[in-house]
Amino acid sequence: xxxxxxxxxxxxxxxxxxxxxxxxxxxxxxxxxxxxxxxxxxxxxxxxxxxxxxxxxxx
Amino acid sequence: xxxxxxxxxxxxxxxxxxxxxxxxxxxxxxxxxxxxxxxxxxxxxxxxxxxxxxxxxxxxxxxxxxxxxxxxxxxxxxxxxxxxxxxxxxxxxxxxxxxxxxxxxxxxxxxxxxxxxxxxxxxxxxxxxxxxxxxxxxxxxxxxxxxxxxxxxxxxxxxxxxxxxxxxxxxxxxxxxxxxxxxxxxxxxxxxxxxxxxxxxxxxxxxxxxxxxxxxxxxxxxxxxxxxxxxxxxxxxxxxxxxxxxxxxxxxxxx
Numbered sequence: 330x331x332x333x334x335x336x337x338x339x340x341x342x343x344x345x346x347x348x349x350x351x352x353x354x355x356x357x358x359x360x361x362x363x364x365x366x367x368x369x370x371x372x373x374x375x376x377x378x379x380x381x382x383x384x385x386x387x388x
Numbered sequence: 389x390x391x392x393x394x395x396x397x398x399x400x401x402x403x404x405x406x407x408x409x410x411x412x413x414x415x416x417x418x419x420x421x422x423x424x425x426x427x428x429x430x431x432x433x434x435x436x437x438x439x440x441x442x443x444x445x446x447x448x449x450x451x452x453x454x455x456x457x458x459x460x461x462x463x464x465x466x467x468x469x470x471x472x473x474x475x476x477x478x479x480x481x482x483x484x485x486x487x488x489x490x491x492x493x494x495x496x497x498x499x500x501x502x503x504x505x506x507x508x509x510x511x512x513x514x515x516x517x518x519x520x521x522x523x524x525x526x527x528x529x530x531x532x533x534x535x536x537x538x539x540x541x542x543x544x545x546x547x548x549x550x551x552x553x554x555x556x557x558x559x560x561x562x563x564x565x566x567x568x569x570x571x572x573x574x575x576x577x578x579x580x581x582x583x584x585x586x587x588x589x590x591x592x593x594x595x596x597x598x599x600x601x602x603x604x605x606x607x608x609x610x611x612x613x614x615x616x617x618x619x620x621x622x623x624x625x626x627x628x629x630x631x632x633x634x635x636x637x638x639x640x641x642x643x
Binding site: 337341345346349350351352353354356357358359360361364365366368370371374375376377378379380381382383384385386387388 | 390391392394395396398399414418419422467468469470476479480482483484486487489490491492493494496497498500501504523526527530531532533534535539542545546549609610612613628631632
């Protein structure tokens with residue numbers, strides 16, 4: 330264990346760090362958007378109770 | 389891509405734990421209320437985007453035979469749906485875990501920009517912020533709705549929902565991480581703006597759902613989400629602490 334391993338990827342440059350974090354955030358938003366907000370009927374029906382229980386706009 | 393991989397790893401663990409906790413809470417707190425509301429929904433003539441209830445009334449009077457076919461129509465219109473009972477519950481659990489990981493990805497990525505969540509206590513505060521941005525603020529303009537409740541156009545509500553989440557999160561971030569009075573004023577304006585604009589509302593609020601049932605549902609949704617966010621933040625703090633070894637060294641991780 331060297332000192333670089335104490336943070337999440339301290340060796341990355343600041344630009345690369347920004348890109349990787351932004352990529353992770355967009356992946357998360359995409360997942361939430363697909364399960365919670367997509368207009369595909371089958372996805373809506375499968376996650377119906379979840380959408381209502383999260384207070385997401387539904388129907 | 390070590391950073392990306394670590395973020396995904398932490399988010400996967402935290403999302404899994406918090407998603408399972410949320411699914412369990414929903415099974416007891418919110419889903420029974422949704423099922424109750426669906427009884428009113430079916431009594432009132434099916435989904436609001438299903439066949440008009442007036443048509444089924446006249447059909448039933450003229451002859452008995454077509455009535456069952458009319459009653460089946462709403463289900464056919466909406467395509468595949470999981471069977472009631474275990475299958476429906478199973479899909480809810482999957483949705484909870486998958487989106488739990490989605491929420492966790494956003495939480496971990498955003499918190500890394502601000503220095504990272506160092507321990508479970510910091511995680512609780514980050515969880516409170518997530519709860520305020522994703523549940524409290526959108527829920528003020530668009531209270532959690534039960535099936536069969538009147539609502540404005542879906543796309544407009546979804547746009548308002550996302551805009552409110554972004555504005556509230558940005559406002560909270562400015563208050564927490566910028567020590568400047570003008571920026572704090574801007575933060576308050578950002579948090580208030582979506583509610584001044586106003587959420588899209590239906591033309592009429594008339595519904596068969598009793599007000600007591602809806603109120604109970606709003607409380608259940610808000611509380612289950614609060615616990616979900618607190619668990620999510622705390623687990624991120626614990627798992628990230630394991631990753632980085634010591635909490636004190638977190639200061640080095642961001643310039």
